[in-house]
Amino acid sequence: MNLLSLFNRPIRELKGVGEKRAKLFAKIGAPSIGALLRLYPRAYEDLSHPCSIREAPLDEPCAIRATVYRAPSETRIRGGMLLCKLRVTDGASDMEITFFNNPYVKDRLSEGETYLFYGKVHSNFLKREMLAPEFYPIGSYPAICPIYRQTQGLSSRIISNAVRNAFLLLPQKLRDPIPEPLRLQYGLCPLRTALEHIHFPDTMEQLRAARYRLIFEELLVLQLGLLRMKTREKEENRLRLTQDCTEAFFQLLPFTPTQAQKRAVREALEDMRGGHPMNRLVQGDVGSGKTAVAAALCYCVVENGMQAALMAPTEILARQHFDSLSAMLAPTGISVALLTGSTPAAQKRKLTEQLQSGEIRFVIGTHALLSEGVVFQKLGLVVTDEQHRFGVAQRAALASKGDNPHLLVMSATPIPRTLALMIYGDLDLSILDELPPGRQKIETYAIDSAKRPRAFRFLQQHIADGQQCYIICPMIDESDSDMASVTQYAEKLRTEWMPHCRIGLLHGRMKAKEKEAVMGDFAAGRIDVLVSTTVVEVGVDVPNATVMLIENAERYGLSQLHQLRGRVGRGTQQSTCILVSDAQNEEALTRLSVMCRTSNGFEIADEDLKLRGPGDFFGSRQHGLPDMKIADMAQDMETLKQAQEAARGILAQDFTLEKPEHRGLRAEINQLFQTLAGG
Numbered sequence: 001m002n003l004l005s006l007f008n009r010p011i012r013e014l015k016g017v018g019e020k021r022a023k024l025f026a027k028i029g030a031p032s033i034g035a036l037l038r039l040y041p042r043a044y045e046d047l048s049h050p051c052s053i054r055e056a057p058l059d060e061p062c063a064i065r066a067t068v069y070r071a072p073s074e075t076r077i078r079g080g081m082l083l084c085k086l087r088v089t090d091g092a093s094d095m096e097i098t099f100f101n102n103p104y105v106k107d108r109l110s111e112g113e114t115y116l117f118y119g120k121v122h123s124n125f126l127k128r129e130m131l132a133p134e135f136y137p138i139g140s141y142p143a144i145c146p147i148y149r150q151t152q153g154l155s156s157r158i159i160s161n162a163v164r165n166a167f168l169l170l171p172q173k174l175r176d177p178i179p180e181p182l183r184l185q186y187g188l189c190p191l192r193t194a195l196e197h198i199h200f201p202d203t204m205e206q207l208r209a210a211r212y213r214l215i216f217e218e219l220l221v222l223q224l225g226l227l228r229m230k231t232r233e234k235e236e237n238r239l240r241l242t243q244d245c246t247e248a249f250f251q252l253l254p255f256t257p258t259q260a261q262k263r264a265v266r267e268a269l270e271d272m273r274g275g276h277p278m279n280r281l282v283q284g285d286v287g288s289g290k291t292a293v294a295a296a297l298c299y300c301v302v303e304n305g306m307q308a309a310l311m312a313p314t315e316i317l318a319r320q321h322f323d324s325l326s327a328m329l330a331p332t333g334i335s336v337a338l339l340t341g342s343t344p345a346a347q348k349r350k351l352t353e354q355l356q357s358g359e360i361r362f363v364i365g366t367h368a369l370l371s372e373g374v375v376f377q378k379l380g381l382v383v384t385d386e387q388h389r390f391g392v393a394q395r396a397a398l399a400s401k402g403d404n405p406h407l408l409v410m411s412a413t414p415i416p417r418t419l420a421l422m423i424y425g426d427l428d429l430s431i432l433d434e435l436p437p438g439r440q441k442i443e444t445y446a447i448d449s450a451k452r453p454r455a456f457r458f459l460q461q462h463i464a465d466g467q468q469c470y471i472i473c474p475m476i477d478e479s480d481s482d483m484a485s486v487t488q489y490a491e492k493l494r495t496e497w498m499p500h501c502r503i504g505l506l507h508g509r510m511k512a513k514e515k516e517a518v519m520g521d522f523a524a525g526r527i528d529v530l531v532s533t534t535v536v537e538v539g540v541d542v543p544n545a546t547v548m549l550i551e552n553a554e555r556y557g558l559s560q561l562h563q564l565r566g567r568v569g570r571g572t573q574q575s576t577c578i579l580v581s582d583a584q585n586e587e588a589l590t591r592l593s594v595m596c597r598t599s600n601g602f603e604i605a606d607e608d609l610k611l612r613g614p615g616d617f618f619g620s621r622q623h624g625l626p627d628m629k630i631a632d633m634a635q636d637m638e639t640l641k642q643a644q645e646a647a648r649g650i651l652a653q654d655f656t657l658e659k660p661e662h663r664g665l666r667a668e669i670n671q672l673f674q675t676l677a678g679g
């Protein structure tokens with residue numbers, strides 16, 4: 001039997017789980033017996049080394065063996081809360097224990113009996129106390145006790161009992177998706193052992209071995225799934241480009257493309273003229289000119305008689321691409337269409353007809369492009385901009401709208417190359433490592449809030465010169481008093497701080513139409529200062545904006561600060577970024593000083609990696625990979641490398657995973673990526 005088959009057995013089949021509990025189990029991610037076994041504890045209580053009350057460390061969890069010497073007494077306090085207090089002793093000293101709203105405690109703890117209490121000890125004047133500890137009668141607790149993510153009505157104890165019952169249904173001979181030779185090679189324990197020891201370890205060593213095995217397995221399945229997306233590499237290219245029209249396109253541009261832009265275009269063209277569909281990631285720092293690369297390729301595809309689609313993560317970006325690309329392509333007579341969530345139904349209907357008939361050959365849009373009604377006559381190329389906002393699944397969904405169209409993915413998040421290869425295992429990589437000429441370094445300063453008035457004067461001077469500014473604030477309303485809020489901030493600017501300037505406001509809770517109107521006004525120069533949350537982070541391009549002031553700059557990670565700063569310095573004028581922060585902690589100060597020192601995105605990414613580890617790059621928002629149950633790609637880099645090596649080895653001898661020993665892995669891959677496609 002294999003574990004996946006237990007995913008078809010509803011949790012209700014377990015003893016003690018009725019309809020109501022089943023719902024709660026579903027809520028915590030365990031609608032089936034299989035899912036429950038794969039629901040690993042989030043922490044463990046080490047009950048194997050109890051300490052005395054006197055020696056107990058303060059404010060960190062520990063186990064104490066003690067005898068109840070004053071029976072629990074209940075009182076009700078204001079608000080109806082039930083307090084239950086008792087005193088315990090370990091023979092040498094005593095402490096007080098308090099439970100809140102737990103009517104069962106009274107009956108489960110008896111005077112004169114000894115228990116093991118697990119919780120945090122606080123010191124309150126001269127007495128020590130424990131609040132709401134876990135407790136176990138002596139002799140009835142495991143050495144290491146699993147703690148599950150609980151929910152109202154479903155305690156860790158209930159979950160742990162259910163897991164025990166689930167094990168009764170698990171045959172000793174559980175099929176292991178990882179073939180034995182691989183287990184031996186990497187020192188991985190069998191699946192059945194790993195599951196037992198992740199839920200109920202007897203020793204820390206057992207737990208460690210179980211974790212390693214399960215993390216390895218999870219990462220192996222992920223890497224296999226990603227690498228297998230390269231199957232497209234094996235497919236035939238039925239959308240072969242025959243003519244190279246890029247020179248003609250470059251002639252249309254108001255500037256000369258950089259060497260890096262030309263190289264990226266050439267690499268992509270070679271792919272599209274080759275034997276297999278293209279799968280390429282273009283990584284380029286903010287302002288490196290990715291749009292022109294995409295435009296050149298879309299133009300070529302259209303000139304070769306096919307259709308091209310460009311998908312952006314927000315309406316603002318989609319519209320901006322639409323505006324600049326329609327302008328670029330105007331002399332060619334190619335008509336560009338825009339399709340977003342706010343396209344009126346009638347217009348959308350007409351547009352989809354024109355896409356289906358092939359009348360429209362180039363469409364730009366948002367997720368709306370993925371909707372079912374959108375059908376292409378002959379989709380040759382799909383471009384997704386700002387890839388970190390899109391998941392693998394969305395990419396796949398758009399690709400499925402054609403007959404294996406070419407895929408180009410653009411990202412402005414500079415990721416160290418080694419990480420990129422691991423995250424985007426399925427993509428080839430082009431790097432735009434050169435900025436267009438004439439760009440000046442963005443002067444960057446970190447100041448404390450006392451210097452804000454001076455900064456405002458600086459902004460106003462630039463506005464007097466006809467330039468524009470961004471001010472970035474973290475929050476929308478004054479919900480958090482410390483934090484500058486966009487709405488209030490904008491109001492202050494209007495009435496007090498800069499009454500002579502035209503102030504605009506932009507935040508994520510505005511309607512798409514409103515946002516567009518504001519962005520339009522800013523781009524057209526009708527707004528001097530745009531006060532905004534981080535919605536301007538991605539891709540927005542207003543070359544006349546030369547000063548950016550970021551409030552509470554300590555709140556942002558390096559990569560995000562870099563993205564934000566990239567909104568200025570887009571024209572030929574000297575630009576400035578002012579980071580306002582009163583933060584004192586060292587990590588924040590280091591971050592700000594890195595920002596002042598360099599504007600090279602790849603250097604900043606490396607610093608970020610050093611400061612915070614790879615976690616940020618792997619955050620699921622950034623890459624859209626499936627959620628991991630146990631692996632933490634930031635912590636488990638070494639295992640990730642091993643898993644990738646193992647995955648390559650397996651695929652090298654059995655790419656389709658058809659050999660009997662690989663079927664288990666194939667099923668696990670389907671399971672992992674299927675949940676992703678559904679989500």
Ligand code: ADP
Pocket residue numbers: 255256257258261284285286287288289290291292412436437539541543570
């Ligand atoms: P990003 O890579 O961040 O998407 P964009 O494509 O938005 O960058 O380009 C940033 C700005 O640089 C735009 O105003 C664009 O017109 C301009 N630009 C792009 N390539 C060049 C070039 N080779 N020479 C001069 N300006 C360029």
Ligand code: MG
Pocket residue numbers: 290291385539
């Ligand atoms: Mg861009």
